Amino acid sequence: MAATMSERRVVITGCGMITPLGRNTDETFEKASHGLSGIDYIKGFDTRGLPCQVGGEINNQWIEELQPPGAKRLQAYSARGLRLMMAATHEAAGLARLHEVTDRSRIGVALGSHGDNPAVDDINLLHRFYDGKGNWDLQGLMDAGGYSALNFFRRKPDAATSLLSMLFNCKGTNLSFVSACSAGAQAIGEAYRLVKEGTSDVMVAGGCEATLNFTGFIGFVLIKALVEKYASPQKASRPFDRKRNGFVMSEGAGSVILEDLEHALARGVPILGEILGYGDSADAYRITDTHPKGEGAILAIQGALDDAGLGVGDIDYINAHGTSTIQNDLTETRAITAVFGDRAKKVPVSSNKSMLGHTIAAAGAIECILTLTGMHRSIILPTINHEFPDPKCDLDYVPNEARMQSYRRALSNSFGFGGQNACLCIAKYEG
Amino acid sequence: MTRNNDEGKPHVTDPVVITGAGIITALGDTVSDIWSALHRGISGINSFEHAGQPPCTAAVVQDFDPAGLGIHPRDARIMGKHTHMLIKASRDAHHFARMQNASLSPEDIGFYAGMGMVDYEIEDLLPAVLKSIGEDGSIDYDRFYASAYQEIHPLWPLFMLNNISFCQAAIGLEIRGENTVFSPHADSGALAVVEGMRTLLDHKARIVIAGGVSETVSPLSLARGTFFDILAPETDSIALCSPFGNNRQGTVLGEGCGMISMELRSHADERGAAYSTMISGYGISCSKDAEVNCPSIYGIKTAMQQALEAAEVRPRDIDVIIAHGDGTQQGDRNEAEAINEVFLESPVQPVVYASKAALGHLLAGAAPVDIILGSRMIEQKSIPPVAGSYFPDSTLRVNLIKDLPLFAKTRRVMINAFSYEGQCSSLIIEAVRV
Numbered sequence: 135m136a137a138t139m140s141e142r143r144v145v146i147t148g149c150g151m152i153t154p155l156g157r158n159t160d161e162t163f164e165k166a167s168h169g170l171s172g173i174d175y176i177k178g179f180d181t182r183g184l185p186c187q188v189g190g191e192i193n194n195q196w197i198e199e200l201q202p203p204g205a206k207r208l209q210a211y212s213a214r215g216l217r218l219m220m221a222a223t224h225e226a227a228g229l230a231r232l233h234e235v236t237d238r239s240r241i242g243v244a245l246g247s248h249g250d251n252p253a254v255d256d257i258n259l260l261h262r263f264y265d266g267k268g269n270w271d272l273q274g275l276m277d278a279g280g281y282s283a284l285n286f287f288r289r290k291p292d293a294a295t296s297l298l299s300m301l302f303n304c305k306g307t308n309l310s311f312v313s314a315c316s317a318g319a320q321a322i323g324e325a326y327r328l329v330k331e332g333t334s335d336v337m338v339a340g341g342c343e344a345t346l347n348f349t350g351f352i353g354f355v356l357i358k359a360l361v362e363k364y365a366s367p368q369k370a371s372r373p374f375d376r377k378r379n380g381f382v383m384s385e386g387a388g389s390v391i392l393e394d395l396e397h398a399l400a401r402g403v404p405i406l407g408e409i410l411g412y413g414d415s416a417d418a419y420r421i422t423d424t425h426p427k428g429e430g431a432i433l434a435i436q437g438a439l440d441d442a443g444l445g446v447g448d449i450d451y452i453n454a455h456g457t458s459t460i461q462n463d464l465t466e467t468r469a470i471t472a473v474f475g476d477r478a479k480k481v482p483v484s485s486n487k488s489m490l491g492h493t494i495a496a497a498g499a500i501e502c503i504l505t506l507t508g509m510h511r512s513i514i515l516p517t518i519n520h521e522f523p524d525p526k527c528d529l530d531y532v533p534n535e536a537r538m539q540s541y542r543r544a545l546s547n548s549f550g551f552g553g554q555n556a557c558l559c560i561a562k563y564e565g
Numbered sequence: 566m567t568r569n570n571d572e573g574k575p576h577v578t579d580p581v582v583i584t585g586a587g588i589i590t591a592l593g594d595t596v597s598d599i600w601s602a603l604h605r606g607i608s609g610i611n612s613f614e615h616a617g618q619p620p621c622t623a624a625v626v627q628d629f630d631p632a633g634l635g636i637h638p639r640d641a642r643i644m645g646k647h648t649h650m651l652i653k654a655s656r657d658a659h660h661f662a663r664m665q666n667a668s669l670s671p672e673d674i675g676f677y678a679g680m681g682m683v684d685y686e687i688e689d690l691l692p693a694v695l696k697s698i699g700e701d702g703s704i705d706y707d708r709f710y711a712s713a714y715q716e717i718h719p720l721w722p723l724f725m726l727n728n729i730s731f732c733q734a735a736i737g738l739e740i741r742g743e744n745t746v747f748s749p750h751a752d753s754g755a756l757a758v759v760e761g762m763r764t765l766l767d768h769k770a771r772i773v774i775a776g777g778v779s780e781t782v783s784p785l786s787l788a789r790g791t792f793f794d795i796l797a798p799e800t801d802s803i804a805l806c807s808p809f810g811n812n813r814q815g816t817v818l819g820e821g822c823g824m825i826s827m828e829l830r831s832h833a834d835e836r837g838a839a840y841s842t843m844i845s846g847y848g849i850s851c852s853k854d855a856e857v858n859c860p861s862i863y864g865i866k867t868a869m870q871q872a873l874e875a876a877e878v879r880p881r882d883i884d885v886i887i888a889h890g891d892g893t894q895q896g897d898r899n900e901a902e903a904i905n906e907v908f909l910e911s912p913v914q915p916v917v918y919a920s921k922a923a924l925g926h927l928l929a930g931a932a933p934v935d936i937i938l939g940s941r942m943i944e945q946k947s948i949p950p951v952a953g954s955y956f957p958d959s960t961l962r963v964n965l966i967k968d969l970p971l972f973a974k975t976r977r978v979m980i981n982a983f984s985y986e987g988q989c990s991s992l993i994i995e996a997v998r999v
Contacts, residue, residue, distance in 0.1 A: 252685060353723075356718075356722055421643065
């Protein structure tokens with residue numbers, strides 16, 4: 135076992151996404167660059183009586199249309215989140231011409247995913263076999279045969295990773311991440327390391343989430359993390375704005391193909407960008423709160439810079455976690471200020487969640503790709519709904535309108551419930 | 566960074582060594598208690614009754630009082646048994662590595678774990694369900710959505726997140742370094758150790774605590790295993806987990822957790838930490854059997870061969886394989902076939918041990934517990950017998966250690982861990998040469 139990592143460079147040769155704003159990367163970016171919101175009233179389940187009734191849902195027809203060949207046979211096993219991921223990966227794999235890679239054992243998959251939530255119908259079924267006094271009629275449940283094994287299967291986080299591997303014939307390293315909102319970024323970060331050290335030549339990496347159902351949604355209602363006051367759905371997500379009061383839950387998937395530079399050059403595949411560094415950390419503070427000074431976030435951001443061998447002067451843009459919660463946006467601002475010092479107010483910082491909502495495990499991957507796409511088009515996506523400046527959030531948040539500005543290197547932040555933090559350093563590929 | 570070892574192979578001079586371990590299983594909560602029980606052929610698999618259910622067979626952790634962990638009641642509300650086991654084993658790994666004397670900053674310590682599925686307790690949701698039952702006995706969704714959902718405890722959603730137990734353990738130990746959580750099968754615990762190892766080799770942390778914890782055995786976990794058709798059938802007597810046995814009919818769920826502390830040898834030497842074993846290689850692959858919920862022969866073989874290459878050793882250099890050996894019909898057959906193919910040319914067949922016969926299938930906790938047992942084999946120069954009274958399946962041609970312990974010098978142990986979806990991992994640990 136080599137004691138030191140090889141110095142392989144890790145490039146991005148494919149990317150894809152499906153979001154409330156669009157069927158793919160181009161459509162999502164195009165709408166986001168015009169400051170459009172993908173948030174609306176939830177139609178997928180009944181929200182009467184709930185304090186939050188908005189979310190970023192994905193058009194079911196899109197999901198059907200975008201499934202790759204072979205996905206149909208896996209549909210019964212596939213959670214909605216996985217189906218989103220299949221669509222996103224189909225786009226990414228096409229760009230990277232993944233099918234041309236001959237040694238499939240050198241292609242791995244790293245996926246942030248949490249599987250399906252138990253449905254209200256599940257609870258309805260299960261309660262019939264429970265007397266409320268601790269006694270279960272397990273045999274009755276089994277005999278009823280009503281609780282399908284497929285329900286269990288779709289809840290398993292590794293099922294998505296495994297099925298994605300089968301669909302795209304990836305026989306290498308296979309990792310399933312369940313680190314909440316940082317899962318997508320952690321999946322890309324760990325995949326980057328696997329390619330960098332030579333364990334894999336190619337990695338399919340990213341995250342997916344589809345928690346816009348009653349059981350998934352109600353959890354966040356109960357912990358009062360969701361927005362409850364909004365003039366309209368499109369105005370609900372307002373990161374860094376003084377009137378922000380919670381995040382908007384959305385669904386989506388983002389997929390990138392990471393590849394060893396030499397491997398990509400030998401294949402002659404277009405190179406879209408490069409991952410320069412990755413940092414991750416834990417808050418070790420409280421389960422329900424982020425560290426007030428953003429100490430965990432600082433470690434992750436600094437870790438990514440150190441890993442990339444860069445200083446704060448080398449960073450042109452920060453894609454914020456920016457959830458639109460009072461706490462996150464404040465501590466993230468403090469963390470950026472702590473790391474960037476005097477330069478903090480000079481670096482554009484924006485939150486894609488202002489338009490997309492929070493796609494949980496998919497967020498890190500989607501935001502990584504939007505950052506990369508912005509580099510190619512010299513467009514920094516805006517933070518929309520930034521109408522009432524918060525004096526405690528005093529950075530340049532690219533308010534309301536996209537900015538035409540070229541940039542070469544960026545950071546993308548992802549911070550998870552419980553205190554897991556990740557930061558990716560992304561760059562334009564310049565040979 | 567390398568020199569030649571006594572077999573003419575290049576040898577890493579600053580390997581990742583194991584400096585501490587924490588463990589809890591149905592056979593005890595210390596390495597020595599579990600080791601002693603395994604040597605005496607004792608199995609932790611037993612019949613148990615849980616909250617009025619029919620008797621089930623599993624290797625559950627009993628007599629473990631989490632009160633000793635000193636958990637604040639505020640935090641206890643969102644902890645399950647899996648959380649308690651993880652906290653206990655992580656603390657022990659931290660303690661036995663004498664980290665408190667190591668002048669470490671919180672960000673110097675990495676933390677990685679495989680976590681099993683987190684199942685909701687029916688009691689958590691039942692009040693909301695009961696409050697919304699309509700006249701026909703089904704849920705009246707209007708009632709449920711309008712107000713009954715408020716019967717659910719506000720912190721219940723946090724309990725359901727796989728990473729929350731992990732974060733609670735990190736908070737307790739004040740760990741702020743590199744971290745992640747994998748889920749849910751045996752490969753995930755192995756991957757946590759691999760990620761920890763890579764973090765150390767990449768100098769991203771000075772010490773790493775890594776391992777995995779099983780699911781809490783519950784009606785839902787048993788139902789899940791039953792529906793996946795991986796569990797040994799319940800009979801009049803206790804269901805057996807018989808790895809590579811001719812009467813094997815499936816696996817038996819177990820509860821437990823294994824966590825190890827690891828660091829570069831130079832770092833351990835610098836601070837005077839004790840160690841005797843190191844992790845020298847790993848392999849990871851993914852390939853599912855075409856017919857059954859288990860990895861293919863190709864997938865298992867690939868992971869084992871990768872581990873051998875990474876450790877820069879030949880098959881003949883492996884003395885013991887701690888097999889995944891979960892007692893399933895096709896799973897054991899595929900693993901045996903892969904072992905036979907990898908070790909075909911080896912003049913001496915390695916001894917095969919399978920801990921699941923005694924500890925049950927710990928899923929995400931399985932591989933880390935096997936790493937701890939493998940280290941013990943190297944230290945104690947002995948291998949416990951596979952528990953249970955059954956006959957090996959002679960068609961599988963594995964050199965299974967049965968009935969009595971084997972006392973023999975053990976230099977290297979290979980540990981296999983698989984998921985039911987095709988993910989395969991293989992690690993090699995070996996004695997550290999002075």
